[in-house]
Amino acid sequence: MAAANALRAVTAEVLVETAESLPTICIIGLGYVGVVSVGCLAERGFKVIGADLDAAKVACVADGRSPIVERGLEALLADGVRLDRVSATRDVVQAVSASDVTLLAVGTPTSADGGCDLTFVRAASRAIGMALRDKPAGHCVILRCSVPPGTTLGVVVPEIEAASGKKLGQDFGICFSPEFLREGSAVADFADPAKVVIAVSDARAETIARQVLSAAGQPVLITTIAVAETLKYVDNIWHATKVVFANEVGRFCKALDVDSHEVMRLFVEDTKLNLSPYYLKPGFAFGGACLPKEVRAAMHIASLNCVELPLIDSLLISNEQQVAAAQRMIVDLAAPLRRRTIGFLGLTFKAGTDDLRESPMVELAARLLRQNLSVRVCDPNLDSGPHLAAQASHIAATHASLAPLLDALVGGSALATLDSVMADCDVIVVAHATEAFRAAVRGRRAGVHVVDLVRLFRDVPAEATYHGIGW
Numbered sequence: 001m002a003a004a005n006a007l008r009a010v011t012a013e014v015l016v017e018t019a020e021s022l023p024t025i026c027i028i029g030l031g032y033v034g035v036v037s038v039g040c041l042a043e044r045g046f047k048v049i050g051a052d053l054d055a056a057k058v059a060c061v062a063d064g065r066s067p068i069v070e071r072g073l074e075a076l077l078a079d080g081v082r083l084d085r086v087s088a089t090r091d092v093v094q095a096v097s098a099s100d101v102t103l104l105a106v107g108t109p110t111s112a113d114g115g116c117d118l119t120f121v122r123a124a125s126r127a128i129g130m131a132l133r134d135k136p137a138g139h140c141v142i143l144r145c146s147v148p149p150g151t152t153l154g155v156v157v158p159e160i161e162a163a164s165g166k167k168l169g170q171d172f173g174i175c176f177s178p179e180f181l182r183e184g185s186a187v188a189d190f191a192d193p194a195k196v197v198i199a200v201s202d203a204r205a206e207t208i209a210r211q212v213l214s215a216a217g218q219p220v221l222i223t224t225i226a227v228a229e230t231l232k233y234v235d236n237i238w239h240a241t242k243v244v245f246a247n248e249v250g251r252f253c254k255a256l257d258v259d260s261h262e263v264m265r266l267f268v269e270d271t272k273l274n275l276s277p278y279y280l281k282p283g284f285a286f287g288g289a290c291l292p293k294e295v296r297a298a299m300h301i302a303s304l305n306c307v308e309l310p311l312i313d314s315l316l317i318s319n320e321q322q323v324a325a326a327q328r329m330i331v332d333l334a335a336p337l338r339r340r341t342i343g344f345l346g347l348t349f350k351a352g353t354d355d356l357r358e359s360p361m362v363e364l365a366a367r368l369l370r371q372n373l374s375v376r377v378c379d380p381n382l383d384s385g386p387h388l389a390a391q392a393s394h395i396a397a398t399h400a401s402l403a404p405l406l407d408a409l410v411g412g413s414a415l416a417t418l419d420s421v422m423a424d425c426d427v428i429v430v431a432h433a434t435e436a437f438r439a440a441v442r443g444r445r446a447g448v449h450v451v452d453l454v455r456l457f458r459d460v461p462a463e464a465t466y467h468g469i470g471w
């Protein structure tokens, strides 16, 4: 303990020497995020002014006490006040006026209609604007609230500009940086965050945001403001999905008298397929010999045991909606065309296999046939030999609605070379991401529509005839 205090004192001394060159930071909102930021940024040597409308929170922080329960925070605030780095006020405008950088950390609760209530964000943005009215150019505003995509540039900046009469980029900079700290370990998370993501309006804002938010040993991930805003929601949706998934696994296992914790202990050991980027790129529906079959079997076992698993139950529904979305796109694109033949680049359930079982592309193509469109398929792993005939008769035995498509494949009338598909079809559906298909799409005839189910290109082509399924 004594050693830790001594170390903190030494660190504080070192930081005192550099404090002169650091910007003064105003933090609006002394809730869980704001007050942790006050303590942690003060520890890094910044002068920090906390601003909140809540008199009790302001009094606490000004006194070097924590208004919330958070391990390690009280000591940081006490040190901050003792070293004259931390102050607090209810005068938000004055706090912004006296600082170089403003961190916005007000609440964004659920509104009456279930959306995100931006009342506090709007009010705080107006206060920032009022302060900027009489300030020289150069202030940087860093939004740390979780907000709907579009809020930073569509709400915060217009409010600041309207209240200040100043212009983004010319008079002030903006940054959106999602906050990833977890209550209970917030101080430790501030020093060692899950990631640091910064999205800015200009280079100067980036320099300031890096100075304030960088964490030792962590890369700073730079992206666009809309992506950063969306990322924060997606992160939290994912965390919620993990919790619900694990709990459904628990209910499933309990009904079968299987130890769920032993199952999940081994589940997380798999960092190749389970806890990894695998299966996490938006694209087309899942299929193949295993996933749909096993999801169905688990649903069946659960229902036999009277266990409700709404998340797992929703998987096949959502998967079917992905097929329906592609079907709608293709039908709409084909409707005004003279030649109504749809070309598929890839039909097996994924590239590199000849397996057609439960391929969502087979389902999609069969639906298009039923809507009076014709289909031509180029798939390097399919040829109209006995293997395809055997697969087709096996599939048709349980899925009669697929028989017309399967017959056309086996008979050879639906299979074609890449060149002839590209020559004969005015809508191309790309289901496998291969170099040959990428080159064919790049070199396609003018006016030919592409429906991309696999994100062929990292940078989405800005062409009116290119259509991504989820981008």
Ligand SMILES: NC(=O)c1ccc[n+]([C@@H]2O[C@H](COP(=O)([O-])OP(=O)(O)OC[C@H]3O[C@@H](n4cnc5c(N)ncnc54)[C@H](O)[C@@H]3O)[C@@H](O)[C@H]2O)c1
Pocket: 028, 029, 030, 031, 032, 033, 034, 051, 052, 053, 054, 057, 092, 105, 106, 107, 108, 120, 121, 123, 124, 144, 145, 146, 147, 179, 180, 181, 182, 183
């Ligand atoms: N709590 C978390 O663990 C966490 C983690 C990451 C991100 N976030 C996000 O950070 C933001 C803040 O969350 P929180 O939990 O700290 O909120 P909070 O509700 O605990 O605190 C918000 C504070 O803002 C103050 N405030 C509201 N309007 C104000 C105004 N106009 N001027 C000055 N102060 C004002 C309130 O009095 C309150 O003290 C939210 O968008 C939240 O979604 C929270």
